[in-house]
Amino acid sequence: MIFSKTLLRRHTVLPGFDLALGLTLTYLCLIVLIPLSATFLRSTELTWDQFVEVVTSPRVMASYKLTFGASMLAALLNGVFGLLVAWVLVRYDFFGRRFVDALVDLPFALPTAVAGITLTGLYSANGWIGQFLEPLGIKVAFTPVGVFVAMTFIGLPFVVRTVQPVLEDMASELEEAAATLGASRWQSFTKVILPILMPALLTGFALAFARALGEYGSIIFIAGNMPMVSEITPLLIITKLEQYDYAGATSIAVVMLVMSFIMLLAINGLQAWTRKRQGK
Amino acid sequence: MSASTVSAAVLPVPAAQKLAPPDVARATTEPVWVRRLLITLALLFLSLFLFVPLVSVFFEAFKKGWEVYVAAITEADAVSAIWLTLTAAVIAVPLNLVFGVSAAWAIAKFDFRGKSVLLTMIDLPFSVSPVIAGLIYVLVFGLQGWFGEWLMAHDMKVIFAVPGIVLATIFVTFPFVARELIPLMQAQGQEQEEAARVLGASGWQTFWKVTLPNVKWGLLYGVILCNARAMGEFGAVSVVSGHIRGQTNTLPLHIEILYNEYQFAASFAVASLLASLALVTLVLKYIVERRVHQQMAQAQQAGAAA
Numbered sequence: 001m002i003f004s005k006t007l008l009r010r011h012t013v014l015p016g017f018d019l020a021l022g023l024t025l026t027y028l029c030l031i032v033l034i035p036l037s038a039t040f041l042r043s044t045e046l047t048w049d050q051f052v053e054v055v056t057s058p059r060v061m062a063s064y065k066l067t068f069g070a071s072m073l074a075a076l077l078n079g080v081f082g083l084l085v086a087w088v089l090v091r092y093d094f095f096g097r098r099f100v101d102a103l104v105d106l107p108f109a110l111p112t113a114v115a116g117i118t119l120t121g122l123y124s125a126n127g128w129i130g131q132f133l134e135p136l137g138i139k140v141a142f143t144p145v146g147v148f149v150a151m152t153f154i155g156l157p158f159v160v161r162t163v164q165p166v167l168e169d170m171a172s173e174l175e176e177a178a179a180t181l182g183a184s185r186w187q188s189f190t191k192v193i194l195p196i197l198m199p200a201l202l203t204g205f206a207l208a209f210a211r212a213l214g215e216y217g218s219i220i221f222i223a224g225n226m227p228m229v230s231e232i233t234p235l236l237i238i239t240k241l242e243q244y245d246y247a248g249a250t251s252i253a254v255v256m257l258v259m260s261f262i263m264l265l266a267i268n269g270l271q272a273w274t275r276k277r278q279g280k
Numbered sequence: 281m282s283a284s285t286v287s288a289a290v291l292p293v294p295a296a297q298k299l300a301p302p303d304v305a306r307a308t309t310e311p312v313w314v315r316r317l318l319i320t321l322a323l324l325f326l327s328l329f330l331f332v333p334l335v336s337v338f339f340e341a342f343k344k345g346w347e348v349y350v351a352a353i354t355e356a357d358a359v360s361a362i363w364l365t366l367t368a369a370v371i372a373v374p375l376n377l378v379f380g381v382s383a384a385w386a387i388a389k390f391d392f393r394g395k396s397v398l399l400t401m402i403d404l405p406f407s408v409s410p411v412i413a414g415l416i417y418v419l420v421f422g423l424q425g426w427f428g429e430w431l432m433a434h435d436m437k438v439i440f441a442v443p444g445i446v447l448a449t450i451f452v453t454f455p456f457v458a459r460e461l462i463p464l465m466q467a468q469g470q471e472q473e474e475a476a477r478v479l480g481a482s483g484w485q486t487f488w489k490v491t492l493p494n495v496k497w498g499l500l501y502g503v504i505l506c507n508a509r510a511m512g513e514f515g516a517v518s519v520v521s522g523h524i525r526g527q528t529n530t531l532p533l534h535i536e537i538l539y540n541e542y543q544f545a546a547s548f549a550v551a552s553l554l555a556s557l558a559l560v561t562l563v564l565k566y567i568v569e570r571r572v573h574q575q576m577a578q579a580q581q582a583g584a585a586a
Contacts, residue, residue, distance in 0.1 A: 014470055035420050036408070038420050038426065081322070089322075092315055109512075112515070113535045115333065215410075237412070
């Protein structure tokens with residue numbers, strides 16, 4: 001009875017609020033909140049100076065640079081091509097459109113380890129794609145470029161799937177009005193369509209970026225994992241754990257968690273903005 | 281003779297049709313060459329990043345022939361990995377299903393303080409790196425963890441054992457069902473349930489006979505996504521598993537071990553099992569998605585009419 005007395009804003013004839021919310025909160029605390037808080041509590045075992053020393057050591061700093069930089073570039077590429085793919089899927093009809101539409105979700109459905117070994121195979125020096133890049137002097141597998149490729153793969157559906165529904169709902173009157181008023185097609189796109197898509201586009205970008213930041217499975221196969229060069233931050237956490245350096249692993253995890261929370265808040269804000277723009 | 285030809289024969293042609301057709305189409309779409317260019321670019325990008333990798337999994341899996349393939353997936357370690365993967369999914373998916381339904385019931389059918397905070401909390405596992413998802417259970421149940429000594433004293437193992445793998449799987453698949461159900465149930469509102477209650481249905485009757493049929497496709501959709509992730513999770517499970525062959529190795533971890541031992545054909549053979557699962561997931565998702573959209577559209581129409 002406790003929740004319905006204290007939290008409910010208005011009376012309802014529907015039953016089960018206490019049971020449903022009670023179950024939800026218990027499960028949430030047991031599975032997510034209490035274990036997550038362990039990370040923060042364990043990191044306090046170090047003094048502030050020790051903590052700073054761990055999370056700013058050169059090897060860790062190099063991993064941030066790679067993880068953030070590659071995530072940003074991958075999300076940008078997905079922003080451009082995600083918009084293109086969403087546009088083509090919504091606006092044009094072509095052979096195999098439905099098949100392509102369904103295939104876009106592959107990175108969500110394909111386990112990351114499978115993606116990892118597959119991309120590594122494709123981009124290694126004698127792989128299907130790597131053999132064409134090798135003579136050009138481009139090395140992808142076992143370099144930071146490989147990290148970028150894996151992140152692009154796993155982030156691919158986000159922009160498409162956030163932009164697509166907005167584009168589908170967009171009223172054609174707006175473009176017709178723009179055209180009637182003498183706008184060229186390019187002007188309609190940049191001044192009318194793009195501003196409407198912007199919140200969704202940014203949301204998709206942020207989702208792809210956030211996903212890439214934490215990604216592990218698909219990257220470790222293709223990255224080569226050389227310290228200071230192609231070692232991502234999540235891998236450092238595992239390395240420290242394997243050396244039984246719990247405090248070190250936890251400290252880096254706290255930095256990543258804080259980043260994730262900032263991204264989560266940013267994404268929530270962007271989604272609220274999208275809904276407001278959509279008038280829903 | 282169709283109705284339109286009759287009317288065309290009888291009635292004078294409307295004036296507008298005699299004029300050149302208005303250039304709406306040209307003003308609101310792109311020239312043919314631009315369209316073709318954009319389609320080509322999009323397809324090139326998708327081929328490079330999606331289609332080619334997908335094909336290559338199966339190509340690499342069968343490269344050394346059918347016998348090597350069958351040997352790789354029927355070998356004892358592979359079979360035990362398949363079992364463990366299925367076990368983890370069979371436990372994690374129903375638990376997250378019950379949680380998802382109860383969270384959606386509370387959030388969609390009631391108006392209460394702190395709802396938006398709860399919604400954000402439910403999304404937390406999606407924004408946390410899988411590696412950290414594994415780490416948090418090591419910190420709680422590991423040897424140096426909160427319950428490490430107690431578990432040791434009672435001869436129980438969570439980390440480097442099956443319970444840890446199940447927990448990590450539950451964590452990474454936590455939001456899937458809730459996330460699909462909440463918007464659908466919110467769009468459907470509570471009038472139908474209220475009507476059922478007023479007409480004398482009990483709470484459970486209302487749930488089983490009114491709510492559940494209304495959300496069944498959304499529920500199925502959430503379960504499909506949840507299951508795909510549960511069977512494919514790598515990072516979180518890798519941290520808590522300990523990689524004991526034949527005991528704590530799931531399919532994705534088995535792929536890694538084979539790959540690191542340079543048994544590429546075997547590794548891709550096992551990978552092709554998971555890739556097939558991904559394809560089945562995509563097909564089911566595609567079929568169910570349309571039903572979910574229908575249910576959603578019906579709910580929104582009903583909402584607009586009311």
